[in-house]
Amino acid sequence: MAIIKNFSAVKKIPKHLLGIQNLSIKEANLILSEAKNFIRLNRSTSKKLDLLRGKTQINLFFEPSTRTQSSFELAGKRLGADVMTMNVGNSSLKKGETILDTAMTLNAMHPDIIVVRHQDSGAPNLLSQKVNCSVINAGDGLREHPTQALLDALTIINRKGKIEGLKIAICGDILHSRVARSNIYLMNMLGAEVNVISPKTLMPVSIEKLGAKAFTDMKKGLDGCDIVMMLRLQNERMQGSFLPSKREYYEFFGLSPEKLKYAKKDALIMHPGPMNRGVEIDTKLADDINVSLVKEQVELGVAVRMACLKLYCK
Amino acid sequence: MKEKILTNLRILDPSQKIDEIGNIIINEKGKIKSIGKKTKISDASKFSEKIDLKGKVAIPGVVDMKAFVGEPGFEYKENFRTLTQAALAGGVTSIVTMPNTKPIIDNVSMVDFIIRRGRDKAKVNLFPCASITRNIEGKQMTEFGLLKARGIIGFSDVNKTIQNTELMSRVMNYASDLDVLIMQHAEDQEMSKNSCINEGEVATRLGLKGISYIAEKIIIERDLSLLSEYPCRYHINQISSKKSLSVIKKNKSNGVKFTTGVSINNLSLNQNDIGEFRTFLKLSSPLREEQDRLSLIEGIKNDLIDVIVSDHVPEDEESKRLPFAQAASGSIGIETLLPLALELYHNNSLPLDKIIKCLTINPAKILKINKGTLKKDADADICILDLEKPWIVKAVDLKSKSKNTAIENRKLQGKVLMTFLNGELVYSN
Numbered sequence: 009m010a011i012i013k014n015f016s017a018v019k020k021i022p023k024h025l026l027g028i029q030n031l032s033i034k035e036a037n038l039i040l041s042e043a044k045n046f047i048r049l050n051r052s053t054s055k056k057l058d059l060l061r062g063k064t065q066i067n068l069f070f071e072p073s074t075r076t077q078s079s080f081e082l083a084g085k086r087l088g089a090d091v092m093t094m095n096v097g098n099s100s101l102k103k104g105e106t107i108l109d110t111a112m113t114l115n116a117m118h119p120d121i122i123v124v125r126h127q128d129s130g131a132p133n134l135l136s137q138k139v140n141c142s143v144i145n146a147g148d149g150l151r152e153h154p155t156q157a158l159l160d161a162l163t164i165i166n167r168k169g170k171i172e173g174l175k176i177a178i179c180g181d182i183l184h185s186r187v188a189r190s191n192i193y194l195m196n197m198l199g200a201e202v203n204v205i206s207p208k209t210l211m212p213v214s215i216e217k218l219g220a221k222a223f224t225d226m227k228k229g230l231d232g233c234d235i236v237m238m239l240r241l242q243n244e245r246m247q248g249s250f251l252p253s254k255r256e257y258y259e260f261f262g263l264s265p266e267k268l269k270y271a272k273k274d275a276l277i278m279h280p281g282p283m284n285r286g287v288e289i290d291t292k293l294a295d296d297i298n299v300s301l302v303k304e305q306v307e308l309g310v311a312v313r314m315a316c317l318k319l320y321c322k
Numbered sequence: 323m324k325e326k327i328l329t330n331l332r333i334l335d336p337s338q339k340i341d342e343i344g345n346i347i348i349n350e351k352g353k354i355k356s357i358g359k360k361t362k363i364s365d366a367s368k369f370s371e372k373i374d375l376k377g378k379v380a381i382p383g384v385v386d387m388k389a390f391v392g393e394p395g396f397e398y399k400e401n402f403r404t405l406t407q408a409a410l411a412g413g414v415t416s417i418v419t420m421p422n423t424k425p426i427i428d429n430v431s432m433v434d435f436i437i438r439r440g441r442d443k444a445k446v447n448l449f450p451c452a453s454i455t456r457n458i459e460g461k462q463m464t465e466f467g468l469l470k471a472r473g474i475i476g477f478s479d480v481n482k483t484i485q486n487t488e489l490m491s492r493v494m495n496y497a498s499d500l501d502v503l504i505m506q507h508a509e510d511q512e513m514s515k516n517s518c519i520n521e522g523e524v525a526t527r528l529g530l531k532g533i534s535y536i537a538e539k540i541i542i543e544r545d546l547s548l549l550s551e552y553p554c555r556y557h558i559n560q561i562s563s564k565k566s567l568s569v570i571k572k573n574k575s576n577g578v579k580f581t582t583g584v585s586i587n588n589l590s591l592n593q594n595d596i597g598e599f600r601t602f603l604k605l606s607s608p609l610r611e612e613q614d615r616l617s618l619i620e621g622i623k624n625d626l627i628d629v630i631v632s633d634h635v636p637e638d639e640e641s642k643r644l645p646f647a648q649a650a651s652g653s654i655g656i657e658t659l660l661p662l663a664l665e666l667y668h669n670n671s672l673p674l675d676k677i678i679k680c681l682t683i684n685p686a687k688i689l690k691i692n693k694g695t696l697k698k699d700a701d702a703d704i705c706i707l708d709l710e711k712p713w714i715v716k717a718v719d720l721k722s723k724s725k726n727t728a729i730e731n732r733k734l735q736g737k738v739l740m741t742f743l744n745g746e747l748v749y750s751n
Contacts, residue, residue, distance in 0.1 A: 108643060128645030129529035130599035151529025214523035
């Protein structure tokens, strides 16, 4: 508790967390340093705080999610907020209600913070213009997933001590990945060098302008990397138009122990989950606690989301 | 109607290649009786109405080749009355209307309806288009011959491309015999499926699926090679990319005959104007890079592009206040077409007579209508301009029923002062 108090004098932070693109380096560091304090709390036996007592948090999920949703829910509860989770995907939208109608309805219930995930890029931005409370983006379309990037950063800092000067590779379906975009922005901001590796059909145009070097070859792309982030390859991408088959993808872009050797000796693996074992990552590698940070990512995810809720919930 | 004489004007009419100070006499029938520096005030009858327009500029009324009127079916977006008001306030006196109404204008009875309705409600020259294919489905062609006989000026599936190559070749082959105008939206529908903006850095940052320039280029290339087999009156509605221009250039120099349009939006804005999801700038064809915009201006300079259109697409709030991918495409623009085009003159991008040409006589020639000119005996559709007057675009002041302008708060120079339609003063500011 004592440690947390030191940080309770909240410095100025914008109203909404819509993306890493809108974040300054100071704000990113503030979130990360807040989150560090929650790691210890989450590992202790008594995990409950009353920082957000009396506050209402609404998790508005237009797209199905397991880990992000439960992570935000747990984070809110540990801080003492009243948390309500709404899965809108199959109710109101089918009745023809637009995102703004939903927003206005929820706004009338006076929430203090809304956590939103939506399948359309920019939907949280639209929402934030219409509600009185803060909005945290929990993933929008192909655009951003800021809390995922922040938890990835925290995980790296926790293991490597820093991000500055590291070389980070992001591999897989970059085109459809909001996690990749948010990570490119954040890792660049924190001083890392970012490589993206993907088949040409899954590489976005002008990706280098976002701050990443593009590779289509794992050997070249992983060369000298400290961190290897694998992305989930969604099944529908494999049905012919982007890639010929799972088998071919795994052959060239799946992370196997052999390919991992192209990276630095002490390189660590990350994955935002859920994983397709045997498609983008070798199953043994995914479970190897010496190199895989996957479990830690989930653990620290809660800490990062607690920090975000604390800072943005006013 | 009394005879009128408009005096002390700078008359700019590219159809007669004139740019001179003079007078215009309009006879009782609303036609140009006499025009130019040789026209004297004493040429007018004693009883004529005199309007002194000291120093202002007279141009032929603008011919807008691509505008959407909400009737029938979308009256809440725009109707004939509001479209007329917007057009006249922008100096537009002739409008080619798009057929993607509800129901779609693809049969003779719809044409009768729209012509009757337009005659009753619109005080502007309307030239309706019908769709190329029934219900704009890209499958069966419409009755070109019958529709033309009922008064259809041209055929367009608006923002849908005839994707089927076999069908397109038959459309062209059939159209060549009937001398009808085919207006194609050049965008490969397979390539542009679910996309909404230019493929490039902005799309990647915003997480939106981009439309590659190839989608446009490939249809133009295909159609022009079909056109050399089946020479019909073929017009590309609007192009957006630099790469399309090189195809057009190559074909024009090989003697292939066709015409090309461009939206004023693509000449005045680029993809960076979209900012963070400004849906009013979600347009079809999409805004592309600055170098595309610049090359489109070059294209006008080099006569590769013939027409500038407003691509007037009124949309209500509900259709626009959505996540970007779900929002409707298009912006209103008929009222700001001419003033925004004048920006290209004021910033030295294009000579004035070239801009006016692309807005008047060129579209009139393509459509084969006797408009866009101030020649003797032509209908006195005249736009009087204050070339220098500064003003700021405010959506609330625009006459359209919908307020989705892409250039809100833009500072413009040059405003329409008066619009004459068949010699009658129908708008004055």
